Amino acid sequence: MGIDELDGRLIVLLAREPRIGVLEASRRLGVARGTVQARLDRLQSNGVIRGFGPQVDPAALGYPVTAFATLEIKQGQGSDVRAHLAGVPEVLELHTTTGTGDMLCRLVARSNADLQRVIDRVVGFEGIVRASTAIVMENPVPLRIIPLVEQAAHEG
Amino acid sequence: MGIDELDGRLIVLLAREPRIGVLEASRRLGVARGTVQARLDRLQSNGVIRGFGPQVDPAALGYPVTAFATLEIKQGQGSDVRAHLAGVPEVLELHTTTGTGDMLCRLVARSNADLQRVIDRVVGFEGIVRASTAIVMENPVPLRIIPLVEQAAHEG
DNA sequence: ACGGTGCTGGGCATTCTGTACAGCAGAAAC
DNA sequence: GTTTCTGCTGTACAGAATGCCCAGCACCGT
Numbered sequence: 001m002g003i004d005e006l007d008g009r010l011i012v013l014l015a016r017e018p019r020i021g022v023l024e025a026s027r028r029l030g031v032a033r034g035t036v037q038a039r040l041d042r043l044q045s046n047g048v049i050r051g052f053g054p055q056v057d058p059a060a061l062g063y064p065v066t067a068f069a070t071l072e073i074k075q076g077q078g079s080d081v082r083a084h085l086a087g088v089p090e091v092l093e094l095h096t097t098t099g100t101g102d103m104l105c106r107l108v109a110r111s112n113a114d115l116q117r118v119i120d121r122v123v124g125f126e127g128i129v130r131a132s133t134a135i136v137m138e139n140p141v142p143l144r145i146i147p148l149v150e151q152a153a154h155e156g
Numbered sequence: 157m158g159i160d161e162l163d164g165r166l167i168v169l170l171a172r173e174p175r176i177g178v179l180e181a182s183r184r185l186g187v188a189r190g191t192v193q194a195r196l197d198r199l200q201s202n203g204v205i206r207g208f209g210p211q212v213d214p215a216a217l218g219y220p221v222t223a224f225a226t227l228e229i230k231q232g233q234g235s236d237v238r239a240h241l242a243g244v245p246e247v248l249e250l251h252t253t254t255g256t257g258d259m260l261c262r263l264v265a266r267s268n269a270d271l272q273r274v275i276d277r278v279v280g281f282e283g284i285v286r287a288s289t290a291i292v293m294e295n296p297v298p299l300r301i302i303p304l305v306e307q308a309a310h311e312g
Numbered sequence: 313a314c315g316g317t318g319c320t321g322g323g324c325a326t327t328c329t330g331t332a333c334a335g336c337a338g339a340a341a342c
Numbered sequence: 343g344t345t346t347c348t349g350c351t352g353t354a355c356a357g358a359a360t361g362c363c364c365a366g367c368a369c370c371g372t
Binding site for chain 1: 158167170171174175203206207208209210211212213214215216217218219222224226238241242244245246247248249250251252253254255256257260261262288289290291292293294295296297298300301303305306307308
Binding site: 021022023024033034037 | 327328329330331
């Protein structure tokens with residue numbers, strides 16, 4: 001577990017220019033094609049690279065509003081709540097956490113008004129005791145991984 | 157803005173099997189290759205599909221601990237805090253929000269002990285008044301987009 | 313009736329992929 | 343010191359995919 005400097009450069013390269021193939025990547029990195037292929041295979045079977053799925057922007061789909069909801073769950077209802085939330089398309093992500101709430105989920109909605117509908121649907125479930133929502137205004141740092149990859153690569 | 161049913165099927169197909177190319181996708185969808193190519197180009201220039209970058213798992217990089225930190229910021233220090241947090245590799249994501257706190261950020265760390273170091277680094281900045289952290293225990297719904305894509309496709 | 317748009321099905325040259333092989337260097341084991 | 347492993351290099355080849363072009367056709371709004 002862990003990546004070396006070449007792995008790091010490969011991941012960063014792929015992140016910056018996803019369209020390039022193995023051959024082009026090998027040219028950019030200055031190594032043989034077989035090396036890039038072997039590294040890629042290893043990174044994928046390692047689980048470091050989960051895949052190359054399309055990164056879809058919810059805003060472009062018509063869901064420009066993002067919010068985070070902290071949920072407080074009635075004891076013993078955890079798995080029911082999980083299943084309920086998994087069935088709501090606007091729930092993009094769900095975590096169980098320590099701290100104030102029991103769960104934290106990321107929501108999207110078509111508008112601030114539509115967010116009310118989404119929240120009603122989310123919390124309209126008996127296992128949920130209380131919910132507090134924070135609407136996202138700006139996103140100064142979009143979900144990123146490159147800085148972490150570079151750090152991991154330089155450490156070994 | 158908005159996608160039709162074919163766009164939706166294309167995105168879902170690509171999400172499930174990212175390695176397939178345009179030709180294979182056209183076979184699966186039962187349409188001509190040119191159509192898939194045109195749709196893909198449109199989705200990308202629309203911004204619906206941002207790209208096909210590698211999805212890297214922080215846990216596999218040696219950062220298995222995830223946490224969300226709610227930050228309270230001293231008035232007028234917002235941009236300084238943003239710049240500070242953007243410089244911390246373990247900050248994967250940063251949002252400014254309404255509600256209790258002023259900012260919400262996603263952190264990763266090598267261990268619970270290491271999380272302390274990360275948090276110290278994050279909050280060790282004068283503009284930050286207070287921080288409360290929730291450590292992620294489980295992730296019942298990993299970041300997903302397919303259900304939303306399907307909903308958008310069936311409405312759109 | 314008309315032009316515009318989008319899908320189809322085909323063709324072509326170029327390029328990439330998957331796979332295999334032999335050579336070679338460094339590290340680890342004996 | 344010598345053997346053995348592992349990983350990288352450089353090359354080769356057949357098969358497949360890509361980028362690009364074009365003509366035909368159906369649908370839609372003007």
